[in-house]
Amino acid sequence: MKIATTSGELRAHNRVRLLRAVHDCGAARTRSQLTRDLGLARGTASVLVAGLADDELLHEEPASEHARGRPTQVPGPHPHGPLALAADVREDAWELAACELGGRVTVLEVRPHDGTPEGALAPLGEAVAAHRRRLGHRVVGVGMALPGPVRHGGLVAITHLGWRSVNVPALLGLHPHAAHRGGSEPPDLPIVGNDTAFAALAEARRGRLRGVRVGLHLHVDFDLGGVLVVDGHPLGGAGETGAEFGHMPLGGGDRPCDCGAIGCWGMDVGANALLRHAGLAYGGGRGREQAEQVLATNEEAVATVARALGRGVAALVNAHDPEVVTLSGLGAELWERAGEALLAAGEPYLMTIRRDRPPRIEGSALGWRGALLGAMESVFDAFLTTEGLELWRKNHPDQARDTPDQQNVMHSTFEGENPI
Ligand SMILES: [Zn+2]
Numbered sequence: 001m002k003i004a005t006t007s008g009e010l011r012a013h014n015r016v017r018l019l020r021a022v023h024d025c026g027a028a029r030t031r032s033q034l035t036r037d038l039g040l041a042r043g044t045a046s047v048l049v050a051g052l053a054d055d056e057l058l059h060e061e062p063a064s065e066h067a068r069g070r071p072t073q074v075p076g077p078h079p080h081g082p083l084a085l086a087a088d089v090r091e092d093a094w095e096l097a098a099c100e101l102g103g104r105v106t107v108l109e110v111r112p113h114d115g116t117p118e119g120a121l122a123p124l125g126e127a128v129a130a131h132r133r134r135l136g137h138r139v140v141g142v143g144m145a146l147p148g149p150v151r152h153g154g155l156v157a158i159t160h161l162g163w164r165s166v167n168v169p170a171l172l173g174l175h176p177h178a179a180h181r182g183g184s185e186p187p188d189l190p191i192v193g194n195d196t197a198f199a200a201l202a203e204a205r206r207g208r209l210r211g212v213r214v215g216l217h218l219h220v221d222f223d224l225g226g227v228l229v230v231d232g233h234p235l236g237g238a239g240e241t242g243a244e245f246g247h248m249p250l251g252g253g254d255r256p257c258d259c260g261a262i263g264c265w266g267m268d269v270g271a272n273a274l275l276r277h278a279g280l281a282y283g284g285g286r287g288r289e290q291a292e293q294v295l296a297t298n299e300e301a302v303a304t305v306a307r308a309l310g311r312g313v314a315a316l317v318n319a320h321d322p323e324v325v326t327l328s329g330l331g332a333e334l335w336e337r338a339g340e341a342l343l344a345a346g347e348p349y350l351m352t353i354r355r356d357r358p359p360r361i362e363g364s365a366l367g368w369r370g371a372l373l374g375a376m377e378s379v380f381d382a383f384l385t386t387e388g389l390e391l392w393r394k395n396h397p398d399q400a401r402d403t404p405d406q407q408n409v410m411h412s413t414f415e416g417e418n419p420i
Pocket of ligand 1: 246247258259260261264
Protein backbone atom coordinates (compact mmCIF):
# COMPACT_ATOMS: atom_id res chain seq x y z
CA MET A 1 0.00 0.00 0.00
CA LYS A 2 1.14 3.53 -0.79
CA ILE A 3 2.09 5.47 2.32
CA ALA A 4 0.26 8.80 2.73
CA THR A 5 2.83 11.57 2.94
CA THR A 6 1.13 14.90 2.30
CA SER A 7 -1.72 16.22 4.43
CA GLY A 8 -4.05 15.84 1.45
CA GLU A 9 -3.09 12.19 1.05
CA LEU A 10 -3.49 11.62 4.77
CA ARG A 11 -6.94 13.13 4.68
CA ALA A 12 -7.92 10.99 1.68
CA HIS A 13 -6.60 7.92 3.50
CA ASN A 14 -8.58 8.75 6.65
CA ARG A 15 -11.76 9.32 4.65
CA VAL A 16 -11.44 5.75 3.36
CA ARG A 17 -10.71 4.39 6.84
CA LEU A 18 -13.71 6.12 8.35
CA LEU A 19 -16.12 5.01 5.63
CA ARG A 20 -14.73 1.47 5.83
CA ALA A 21 -15.28 1.42 9.59
CA VAL A 22 -18.88 2.68 9.18
CA HIS A 23 -19.52 0.03 6.54
CA ASP A 24 -17.96 -2.84 8.46
CA CYS A 25 -19.83 -2.12 11.71
CA GLY A 26 -23.16 -1.98 9.91
CA ALA A 27 -23.50 1.77 10.62
CA ALA A 28 -24.04 0.88 14.27
CA ARG A 29 -21.22 2.68 16.06
CA THR A 30 -21.28 6.25 17.29
CA ARG A 31 -18.94 8.90 16.01
CA SER A 32 -17.01 8.89 19.29
CA GLN A 33 -16.61 5.08 19.20
CA LEU A 34 -15.33 5.26 15.63
CA THR A 35 -13.00 8.12 16.54
CA ARG A 36 -11.53 5.96 19.28
CA ASP A 37 -11.38 2.80 17.15
CA LEU A 38 -9.47 4.63 14.42
CA GLY A 39 -7.19 6.56 16.77
CA LEU A 40 -8.29 9.93 15.38
CA ALA A 41 -8.28 13.28 17.14
CA ARG A 42 -11.82 14.46 17.84
CA GLY A 43 -11.36 17.58 15.72
CA THR A 44 -10.00 15.54 12.82
CA ALA A 45 -13.01 13.23 12.99
CA SER A 46 -15.41 16.21 12.92
CA VAL A 47 -13.75 17.63 9.83
CA LEU A 48 -13.76 14.23 8.11
CA VAL A 49 -17.43 13.59 8.88
CA ALA A 50 -18.41 17.07 7.68
CA GLY A 51 -16.50 16.58 4.41
CA LEU A 52 -18.01 13.14 3.83
CA ALA A 53 -21.49 14.52 4.53
CA ASP A 54 -20.90 17.33 1.99
CA ASP A 55 -19.95 14.70 -0.55
CA GLU A 56 -23.16 12.78 0.24
CA LEU A 57 -21.18 9.79 1.40
CA LEU A 58 -22.24 9.86 5.05
CA HIS A 59 -25.18 11.08 7.03
CA GLU A 60 -25.38 11.29 10.80
CA GLU A 61 -28.41 10.44 12.92
CA PRO A 62 -28.73 10.80 16.67
CA ALA A 63 -28.21 7.48 18.48
CA SER A 64 -31.54 5.90 19.37
CA GLU A 65 -30.57 5.63 23.01
CA HIS A 66 -28.00 8.08 24.20
CA ALA A 67 -26.42 8.11 27.60
CA ARG A 68 -26.38 11.19 29.79
CA GLY A 69 -24.57 14.20 28.41
CA ARG A 70 -24.42 15.31 24.82
CA PRO A 71 -26.53 13.44 22.28
CA THR A 72 -24.43 10.98 20.33
CA GLN A 73 -24.32 10.90 16.55
CA VAL A 74 -24.16 7.69 14.53
CA PRO A 75 -22.62 8.03 11.05
CA GLY A 76 -24.46 5.97 8.47
CA PRO A 77 -25.26 5.89 4.75
CA HIS A 78 -26.29 9.14 3.09
CA PRO A 79 -29.82 9.04 1.58
CA HIS A 80 -28.25 10.00 -1.77
CA GLY A 81 -25.08 8.03 -1.17
CA PRO A 82 -23.35 5.22 -3.03
CA LEU A 83 -25.18 1.98 -3.83
CA ALA A 84 -23.83 -1.42 -4.79
CA LEU A 85 -26.13 -3.41 -7.03
CA ALA A 86 -25.81 -7.06 -6.04
CA ALA A 87 -27.35 -10.13 -7.62
CA ASP A 88 -27.57 -13.72 -6.46
CA VAL A 89 -28.12 -15.93 -9.49
CA ARG A 90 -29.26 -19.39 -8.42
CA GLU A 91 -30.03 -22.37 -10.61
CA ASP A 92 -33.74 -21.54 -10.76
CA ALA A 93 -34.10 -17.83 -9.98
CA TRP A 94 -32.23 -14.59 -9.36
CA GLU A 95 -32.52 -11.80 -6.87
CA LEU A 96 -31.28 -8.25 -7.47
CA ALA A 97 -30.76 -5.78 -4.65
CA ALA A 98 -29.43 -2.30 -3.96
CA CYS A 99 -27.09 -2.19 -0.97
CA GLU A 100 -26.10 0.87 1.01
CA LEU A 101 -22.89 1.56 2.80
CA GLY A 102 -23.26 -0.29 6.10
CA GLY A 103 -24.89 -3.25 4.36
CA ARG A 104 -28.59 -2.46 4.35
CA VAL A 105 -30.22 -4.43 1.54
CA THR A 106 -33.18 -3.27 -0.53
CA VAL A 107 -34.47 -6.08 -2.72
CA LEU A 108 -35.32 -4.65 -6.14
CA GLU A 109 -36.46 -7.71 -8.06
CA VAL A 110 -36.75 -11.48 -7.73
CA ARG A 111 -37.41 -13.55 -10.84
CA PRO A 112 -37.48 -17.25 -11.68
CA HIS A 113 -35.66 -18.37 -14.82
CA ASP A 114 -35.54 -21.41 -17.09
CA GLY A 115 -31.97 -22.51 -16.32
CA THR A 116 -30.51 -21.50 -19.69
CA PRO A 117 -27.74 -18.88 -19.80
CA GLU A 118 -29.87 -16.56 -21.97
CA GLY A 119 -33.04 -17.13 -19.93
CA ALA A 120 -31.26 -16.35 -16.68
CA LEU A 121 -28.92 -13.57 -17.67
CA ALA A 122 -30.59 -11.49 -20.41
CA PRO A 123 -33.52 -10.34 -18.21
CA LEU A 124 -31.12 -9.76 -15.32
CA GLY A 125 -28.94 -7.59 -17.56
CA GLU A 126 -32.01 -5.55 -18.56
CA ALA A 127 -33.02 -5.14 -14.92
CA VAL A 128 -29.51 -4.03 -13.96
CA ALA A 129 -29.43 -1.51 -16.82
CA ALA A 130 -32.86 -0.11 -15.89
CA HIS A 131 -31.93 0.34 -12.23
CA ARG A 132 -28.61 1.92 -13.17
CA ARG A 133 -30.41 4.44 -15.36
CA ARG A 134 -32.86 5.20 -12.56
CA LEU A 135 -30.26 5.49 -9.81
CA GLY A 136 -27.62 7.23 -11.92
CA HIS A 137 -24.26 8.02 -10.41
CA ARG A 138 -25.27 6.50 -7.08
CA VAL A 139 -24.51 3.02 -8.47
CA VAL A 140 -20.81 2.49 -7.88
CA GLY A 141 -20.62 -1.07 -9.15
CA VAL A 142 -22.42 -4.36 -9.76
CA GLY A 143 -21.54 -7.62 -8.04
CA MET A 144 -22.97 -10.95 -9.09
CA ALA A 145 -22.90 -14.39 -7.45
CA LEU A 146 -23.24 -17.49 -9.64
CA PRO A 147 -23.57 -21.14 -8.61
CA GLY A 148 -20.48 -22.44 -10.38
CA PRO A 149 -16.77 -21.81 -10.82
CA VAL A 150 -16.04 -18.39 -12.33
CA ARG A 151 -12.89 -17.90 -14.37
CA HIS A 152 -11.20 -14.69 -15.45
CA GLY A 153 -13.43 -12.22 -17.22
CA GLY A 154 -16.63 -13.78 -15.90
CA LEU A 155 -16.60 -17.14 -17.70
CA VAL A 156 -18.88 -19.43 -15.72
CA ALA A 157 -19.31 -23.20 -15.82
CA ILE A 158 -22.41 -24.74 -14.25
CA THR A 159 -22.00 -28.20 -15.65
CA HIS A 160 -25.25 -29.75 -14.42
CA LEU A 161 -27.17 -26.93 -16.17
CA GLY A 162 -25.07 -27.43 -19.28
CA TRP A 163 -23.30 -24.06 -18.87
CA ARG A 164 -19.78 -24.33 -20.19
CA SER A 165 -17.64 -21.17 -20.32
CA VAL A 166 -20.68 -18.94 -20.40
CA ASN A 167 -19.58 -15.31 -20.83
CA VAL A 168 -21.66 -13.66 -18.12
CA PRO A 169 -20.87 -9.97 -18.86
CA ALA A 170 -21.66 -10.50 -22.57
CA LEU A 171 -25.02 -12.18 -21.88
CA LEU A 172 -25.91 -9.45 -19.42
CA GLY A 173 -25.35 -7.01 -22.26
CA LEU A 174 -22.51 -5.36 -20.37
CA HIS A 175 -19.42 -5.30 -22.53
CA PRO A 176 -15.82 -4.56 -21.66
CA HIS A 177 -15.57 -1.75 -24.21
CA ALA A 178 -18.26 0.14 -22.32
CA ALA A 179 -16.14 0.27 -19.20
CA HIS A 180 -14.58 3.54 -18.07
CA ARG A 181 -16.27 5.73 -20.63
CA GLY A 182 -14.29 8.93 -20.72
CA GLY A 183 -12.08 7.61 -17.98
CA SER A 184 -14.18 9.00 -15.15
CA GLU A 185 -17.30 6.86 -14.99
CA PRO A 186 -17.68 3.83 -12.77
CA PRO A 187 -16.90 0.55 -14.55
CA ASP A 188 -19.87 -1.07 -16.25
CA LEU A 189 -18.48 -4.56 -15.92
CA PRO A 190 -19.91 -6.54 -13.05
CA ILE A 191 -17.72 -8.28 -10.53
CA VAL A 192 -18.74 -11.89 -11.10
CA GLY A 193 -17.92 -14.45 -8.43
CA ASN A 194 -18.78 -17.86 -7.09
CA ASP A 195 -21.74 -17.99 -4.68
CA THR A 196 -19.87 -20.06 -2.08
CA ALA A 197 -16.85 -17.76 -2.10
CA PHE A 198 -19.14 -14.72 -1.76
CA ALA A 199 -21.15 -16.37 1.04
CA ALA A 200 -17.87 -17.11 2.83
CA LEU A 201 -16.70 -13.52 2.38
CA ALA A 202 -19.96 -12.20 3.84
CA GLU A 203 -19.70 -14.62 6.76
CA ALA A 204 -16.19 -13.36 7.43
CA ARG A 205 -17.29 -9.70 7.32
CA ARG A 206 -20.68 -9.82 9.03
CA GLY A 207 -21.33 -13.31 10.28
CA ARG A 208 -19.90 -16.12 12.32
CA LEU A 209 -16.45 -16.12 10.72
CA ARG A 210 -15.81 -12.54 11.78
CA GLY A 211 -12.49 -12.40 13.63
CA VAL A 212 -11.84 -16.10 12.97
CA ARG A 213 -8.32 -16.92 11.78
CA VAL A 214 -9.06 -20.22 10.03
CA GLY A 215 -12.64 -21.13 9.19
CA LEU A 216 -14.36 -23.49 6.81
CA HIS A 217 -17.48 -22.30 5.02
CA LEU A 218 -19.90 -24.62 3.23
CA HIS A 219 -22.77 -23.30 1.12
CA VAL A 220 -25.50 -25.80 0.28
CA ASP A 221 -28.15 -25.22 -2.36
CA PHE A 222 -28.90 -27.80 -5.07
CA ASP A 223 -25.45 -29.16 -4.35
CA LEU A 224 -22.62 -27.96 -2.21
CA GLY A 225 -19.62 -25.68 -2.43
CA GLY A 226 -17.00 -25.07 0.20
CA VAL A 227 -13.95 -22.97 0.82
CA LEU A 228 -11.34 -22.36 3.47
CA VAL A 229 -11.36 -18.83 4.92
CA VAL A 230 -8.06 -17.54 6.29
CA ASP A 231 -7.89 -14.19 8.10
CA GLY A 232 -11.19 -13.16 6.53
CA HIS A 233 -10.21 -14.15 2.98
CA PRO A 234 -11.79 -17.11 1.17
CA LEU A 235 -8.89 -18.90 -0.54
CA GLY A 236 -9.63 -18.34 -4.20
CA GLY A 237 -6.96 -20.51 -5.76
CA ALA A 238 -4.61 -19.45 -8.53
CA GLY A 239 -7.48 -18.86 -10.94
CA GLU A 240 -10.14 -17.83 -8.37
CA THR A 241 -11.94 -21.16 -8.79
CA GLY A 242 -10.95 -22.59 -5.44
CA ALA A 243 -14.33 -22.81 -3.70
CA GLU A 244 -15.03 -26.33 -4.93
CA PHE A 245 -14.86 -28.68 -1.96
CA GLY A 246 -18.11 -30.10 -3.35
CA HIS A 247 -16.10 -31.76 -6.11
CA MET A 248 -13.93 -33.83 -3.77
CA PRO A 249 -14.77 -37.52 -3.26
CA LEU A 250 -15.77 -37.06 0.39
CA GLY A 251 -19.22 -38.66 0.43
CA GLY A 252 -18.00 -42.21 -0.18
CA GLY A 253 -19.82 -42.75 -3.52
CA ASP A 254 -18.48 -43.29 -7.01
CA ARG A 255 -21.32 -41.89 -9.09
CA PRO A 256 -20.09 -39.86 -12.08
CA CYS A 257 -20.53 -36.12 -11.66
CA ASP A 258 -21.33 -33.70 -14.48
CA CYS A 259 -18.07 -31.91 -13.67
CA GLY A 260 -16.13 -34.83 -15.17
CA ALA A 261 -14.95 -36.40 -11.90
CA ILE A 262 -16.54 -39.31 -10.05
CA GLY A 263 -17.80 -39.55 -6.48
CA CYS A 264 -18.19 -35.79 -5.90
CA TRP A 265 -19.40 -34.87 -2.41
CA GLY A 266 -21.85 -32.31 -3.82
CA MET A 267 -23.93 -35.11 -5.35
CA ASP A 268 -24.64 -36.41 -1.84
CA VAL A 269 -25.41 -33.06 -0.17
CA GLY A 270 -28.08 -30.56 -1.16
CA ALA A 271 -31.52 -30.28 -2.69
CA ASN A 272 -30.68 -32.71 -5.51
CA ALA A 273 -29.61 -35.39 -3.01
CA LEU A 274 -32.75 -34.83 -0.89
CA LEU A 275 -34.94 -35.25 -3.97
CA ARG A 276 -33.04 -38.38 -5.04
CA HIS A 277 -33.36 -40.02 -1.63
CA ALA A 278 -37.08 -39.27 -1.64
CA GLY A 279 -37.45 -40.96 -5.04
CA LEU A 280 -38.30 -37.69 -6.80
CA ALA A 281 -36.98 -36.22 -10.05
CA TYR A 282 -33.91 -34.07 -9.55
CA GLY A 283 -31.35 -32.04 -11.48
CA GLY A 284 -31.35 -29.07 -13.79
CA GLY A 285 -32.03 -26.63 -10.98
CA ARG A 286 -35.63 -27.82 -10.63
CA GLY A 287 -37.57 -28.93 -7.56
CA ARG A 288 -36.66 -26.39 -4.87
CA GLU A 289 -40.12 -26.48 -3.30
CA GLN A 290 -40.28 -30.27 -3.29
CA ALA A 291 -36.82 -30.40 -1.72
CA GLU A 292 -37.98 -28.05 1.03
CA GLN A 293 -40.93 -30.37 1.55
CA VAL A 294 -38.57 -33.36 1.84
CA LEU A 295 -36.42 -31.40 4.29
CA ALA A 296 -39.45 -30.66 6.43
CA THR A 297 -41.03 -34.11 6.37
CA ASN A 298 -38.70 -36.94 5.33
CA GLU A 299 -36.43 -37.63 8.29
CA GLU A 300 -34.67 -40.53 6.65
CA ALA A 301 -33.69 -38.55 3.56
CA VAL A 302 -32.56 -35.64 5.75
CA ALA A 303 -30.46 -37.92 7.97
CA THR A 304 -28.84 -39.57 4.95
CA VAL A 305 -27.82 -36.22 3.52
CA ALA A 306 -26.69 -34.94 6.94
CA ARG A 307 -24.49 -38.03 7.34
CA ALA A 308 -22.84 -37.41 3.96
CA LEU A 309 -22.28 -33.80 5.01
CA GLY A 310 -20.79 -34.86 8.37
CA ARG A 311 -18.42 -37.34 6.79
CA GLY A 312 -17.00 -34.77 4.41
CA VAL A 313 -16.77 -32.09 7.11
CA ALA A 314 -14.67 -34.49 9.19
CA ALA A 315 -12.25 -35.06 6.30
CA LEU A 316 -11.85 -31.31 5.75
CA VAL A 317 -11.42 -30.72 9.49
CA ASN A 318 -8.63 -33.31 9.51
CA ALA A 319 -6.88 -31.48 6.71
CA HIS A 320 -7.38 -27.85 7.70
CA ASP A 321 -7.93 -27.68 11.47
CA PRO A 322 -10.49 -24.84 11.32
CA GLU A 323 -11.76 -23.07 14.44
CA VAL A 324 -15.31 -22.93 13.12
CA VAL A 325 -17.28 -24.62 10.35
CA THR A 326 -20.14 -22.46 9.09
CA LEU A 327 -23.04 -23.72 6.98
CA SER A 328 -25.18 -21.48 4.79
CA GLY A 329 -28.20 -22.01 2.54
CA LEU A 330 -29.76 -25.44 3.07
CA GLY A 331 -26.72 -26.33 5.17
CA ALA A 332 -28.01 -24.26 8.08
CA GLU A 333 -31.36 -26.07 7.93
CA LEU A 334 -29.70 -29.50 7.69
CA TRP A 335 -27.65 -28.62 10.76
CA GLU A 336 -30.75 -27.53 12.63
CA ARG A 337 -32.78 -30.60 11.69
CA ALA A 338 -30.16 -33.32 11.80
CA GLY A 339 -27.14 -31.94 13.65
CA GLU A 340 -26.76 -35.09 15.75
CA ALA A 341 -26.75 -37.39 12.73
CA LEU A 342 -24.18 -35.10 11.10
CA LEU A 343 -21.87 -35.18 14.12
CA ALA A 344 -22.25 -38.92 14.72
CA ALA A 345 -21.51 -39.69 11.07
CA GLY A 346 -18.43 -37.50 11.08
CA GLU A 347 -16.85 -38.66 14.29
CA PRO A 348 -15.31 -41.97 13.11
CA TYR A 349 -13.65 -40.08 10.26
CA LEU A 350 -11.96 -37.58 12.57
CA MET A 351 -8.34 -38.04 13.57
CA THR A 352 -7.98 -38.65 17.30
CA ILE A 353 -6.21 -35.33 17.78
CA ARG A 354 -9.17 -33.56 16.14
CA ARG A 355 -11.71 -35.52 18.19
CA ASP A 356 -10.25 -34.10 21.38
CA ARG A 357 -10.94 -30.56 20.29
CA PRO A 358 -13.37 -30.50 17.38
CA PRO A 359 -14.26 -27.17 15.76
CA ARG A 360 -17.60 -25.52 16.40
CA ILE A 361 -20.20 -26.09 13.71
CA GLU A 362 -22.63 -23.20 13.23
CA GLY A 363 -25.46 -22.24 10.93
CA SER A 364 -24.79 -19.03 9.02
CA ALA A 365 -25.75 -15.76 10.71
CA LEU A 366 -26.88 -14.44 7.33
CA GLY A 367 -29.48 -17.01 6.28
CA TRP A 368 -29.73 -17.32 2.52
CA ARG A 369 -28.36 -13.81 1.95
CA GLY A 370 -24.64 -14.61 2.20
CA ALA A 371 -23.95 -14.85 -1.53
CA LEU A 372 -25.73 -11.56 -2.24
CA LEU A 373 -23.96 -9.80 0.63
CA GLY A 374 -20.59 -11.11 -0.51
CA ALA A 375 -21.29 -9.72 -3.99
CA MET A 376 -22.03 -6.38 -2.32
CA GLU A 377 -18.80 -6.52 -0.32
CA SER A 378 -16.79 -7.04 -3.48
CA VAL A 379 -18.27 -3.84 -4.96
CA PHE A 380 -17.61 -1.78 -1.83
CA ASP A 381 -14.09 -3.23 -1.57
CA ALA A 382 -13.39 -1.67 -4.97
CA PHE A 383 -15.16 1.58 -4.08
CA LEU A 384 -13.70 2.17 -0.61
CA THR A 385 -10.32 3.28 -1.90
CA THR A 386 -8.87 6.75 -2.38
CA GLU A 387 -9.38 6.32 -6.14
CA GLY A 388 -12.98 5.17 -5.70
CA LEU A 389 -13.86 8.16 -3.53
CA GLU A 390 -12.12 10.56 -5.90
CA LEU A 391 -14.18 9.15 -8.79
CA TRP A 392 -17.34 9.63 -6.71
CA ARG A 393 -16.52 13.31 -6.25
CA LYS A 394 -15.92 13.78 -9.97
CA ASN A 395 -19.18 12.04 -10.87
CA HIS A 396 -21.22 13.86 -8.32
CA PRO A 397 -22.91 16.78 -9.98
CA ASP A 398 -25.67 18.59 -8.12
CA GLN A 399 -28.55 17.19 -10.09
CA ALA A 400 -31.81 15.42 -9.50
CA ARG A 401 -31.21 12.28 -7.55
CA ASP A 402 -33.29 9.24 -7.07
CA THR A 403 -33.56 6.74 -4.27
CA PRO A 404 -34.85 3.17 -4.49
CA ASP A 405 -38.60 3.32 -4.87
CA GLN A 406 -39.84 2.90 -1.32
CA GLN A 407 -43.25 1.64 -2.44
CA ASN A 408 -41.98 -1.33 -4.34
CA VAL A 409 -39.16 -2.69 -2.26
CA MET A 410 -38.71 -4.44 1.01
CA HIS A 411 -36.06 -3.59 3.49
CA SER A 412 -34.67 -6.58 5.23
CA THR A 413 -32.49 -7.02 8.24
CA PHE A 414 -31.14 -10.14 9.82
CA GLU A 415 -30.71 -11.37 13.30
CA GLY A 416 -27.00 -11.79 13.55
CA GLU A 417 -24.23 -10.24 15.49
CA ASN A 418 -24.39 -7.18 13.28
CA PRO A 419 -27.40 -5.34 12.01
CA ILE A 420 -27.62 -5.18 8.25
ZN1 LIG B 1 -17.99 -33.00 -9.53
